Amino acid sequence: MKTWFTILFGTLLLACSLRVLAQPQSPVPATKAPTPAVHKKAKSNDGEQRFQANCGRCHTPPEALSPREVKAVLQHMRVRAMLTAEDEQLILKYLAP
Amino acid sequence: MKRALGALIALLGIATSVCAQSDVPILSGALAFNASTTGGATSFVPTLAPVLVAPLGDHWLIEARADVLGFFAQQNGTSGPYNGRFFATFDYGQVDYIANPHLTITVGRFLTPFNIYNERISAVWIANLQDSPIIFTIGTRTSSASNGGMLRGVVVERPNWLLNYTAYFSAASTTENLLAGRAAGGRIGMFLPKAGIEFGASYQRFLQDRNYNAAGTYLVWQPPQIPLDVRAEYAYSPGGQGYWLEGAMRVAKNRSDTSWLGRLQTIARVQQFFKGVPTPQDILPSADVNQFDFGLNYYLPHDVRLNGSYGRQYSSAGNANIWNVQIAYRFLFPAWPGEHK
Numbered sequence: 001m002k003t004w005f006t007i008l009f010g011t012l013l014l015a016c017s018l019r020v021l022a023q024p025q026s027p028v029p030a031t032k033a034p035t036p037a038v039h040k041k042a043k044s045n046d047g048e049q050r051f052q053a054n055c056g057r058c059h060t061p062p063e064a065l066s067p068r069e070v071k072a073v074l075q076h077m078r079v080r081a082m083l084t085a086e087d088e089q090l091i092l093k094y095l096a097p
Numbered sequence: 098m099k100r101a102l103g104a105l106i107a108l109l110g111i112a113t114s115v116c117a118q119s120d121v122p123i124l125s126g127a128l129a130f131n132a133s134t135t136g137g138a139t140s141f142v143p144t145l146a147p148v149l150v151a152p153l154g155d156h157w158l159i160e161a162r163a164d165v166l167g168f169f170a171q172q173n174g175t176s177g178p179y180n181g182r183f184f185a186t187f188d189y190g191q192v193d194y195i196a197n198p199h200l201t202i203t204v205g206r207f208l209t210p211f212n213i214y215n216e217r218i219s220a221v222w223i224a225n226l227q228d229s230p231i232i233f234t235i236g237t238r239t240s241s242a243s244n245g246g247m248l249r250g251v252v253v254e255r256p257n258w259l260l261n262y263t264a265y266f267s268a269a270s271t272t273e274n275l276l277a278g279r280a281a282g283g284r285i286g287m288f289l290p291k292a293g294i295e296f297g298a299s300y301q302r303f304l305q306d307r308n309y310n311a312a313g314t315y316l317v318w319q320p321p322q323i324p325l326d327v328r329a330e331y332a333y334s335p336g337g338q339g340y341w342l343e344g345a346m347r348v349a350k351n352r353s354d355t356s357w358l359g360r361l362q363t364i365a366r367v368q369q370f371f372k373g374v375p376t377p378q379d380i381l382p383s384a385d386v387n388q389f390d391f392g393l394n395y396y397l398p399h400d401v402r403l404n405g406s407y408g409r410q411y412s413s414a415g416n417a418n419i420w421n422v423q424i425a426y427r428f429l430f431p432a433w434p435g436e437h438k
Contacts, residue, residue: 052352053290054290057319058223063399068121069121069430069431072120072121072151073150075150075152075158076150079160079203080217081217082249082261082288084198084254086198
């Protein structure tokens with residue numbers, strides 16, 4: 001068990017280090033985007049409707065999602081909650097316009 | 098098995114480093130503390146449940162979840178000093194290939210898709226009541242996970258309805274933290290988005306030791322006009338059968354109400370279990386059980402949730418009061434810093 005966690009954390013640390021080193025520094029601070037804001041008015045009614053209909057089936061939505069996180073979240077939910085490809089695209093546009 | 102797991106994790110790390118120029122992995126999950134008193138015996142359970150999700154382009158996805166749990170209880174059940182220890186479990190670690198809108202192929206260790214509680218509701222930051230339903234182990238047995246392969250996807254999608262499916266096979270494993278039974282099964286579900294209704298059925302053939310069937314059905318109803326969630330499951334196995342029905346209602350006009358009162362949610366659950374013939378590896382109760390629970394959720398800002406519940410269990414093996422209090426913080430952030438997209 002200890003071996004697994006050592007491997008896991010070691011690998012994650014290595015992965016993070018490689019990623020940070022490989023990426024040019026962005027002038028934009030790495031803070032959460034001032035967005036999508038799940039509870040704010042959206043441009044895409046379809047996306048909002050899909051979001052409300054699908055995500056709320058199991059859980060309350062997180063208070064905010066940054067655009068950087070949205071793709072991973074939606075792919076995760078596409079597999080876990082059987083979102084359709086169309087759902088994924090519309091919700092993506094709603095959360096990260 | 099350890100080498101395989103190590104290789105999988107190493108692959109995950111390297112792949113995400115190399116391929117994730119535009120696909121930022123996320124770390125999600127929850128940090129929670131639960132205090133419970135069941136039949137006079139009190140226990141404390143701190144939990145850290147991290148989830149790693151790493152997309153690799155548009156078609157590949159790596160997901161993993163582990164739980165680090167502590168369990169602290171009095172030495173003699175209801176008296177004596179508190180003792181306990183921490184332990185870790187590896188819930189799932191899977192690679193998904195999203196081939197097309199109708200097919201996703203999953204290999205690795207995945208949550209067994211029997212009904213929907215295990216896959217979608219059991220997470221500590223999602224479940225409205227901290228005690229799992231009595232029938233939870235039907236179809237999921239002791240580890241809740243399967244080791245093998247799974248196919249899933251949407252069969253047909255129409256504006257008013259959607260039909261989805263899941264089919265899987267699991268190999269037996271007795272390795273610590275990778276426990277799984279040899280089994281095959283599937284699930285089919287229908288979702289009616291405009292009505293807020295989802296229902297479906299599950300089947301599993303357990304292929305280890307003594308072969309037997311397990312089957313179940315589920316229903317989710319969320320009327321769009323009011324912030325009410327209704328969930329129910331029924332499950333059968335030779336070891337017993339039962340159902341649970343849960344309703345959760347926000348004290349608000351709509352689901353996006355974030356007023357101080359709108360953050361409050363009331364919960365009620367009723368369940369019954371009828372004992373069958375004991376079967377290998379089930380951890381079902383030894384007698385018929387009737388139980389009801391009442392609870393309150395309060396959703397604080399910053400994804401913190403307070404939860405309290407009271408339940409009463411009636412069984413020929415003994416009646417009991419069940420109290421639970423929990424605070425949970427749900428986190429979600431990119432696995433590493435970077436630029437905005």
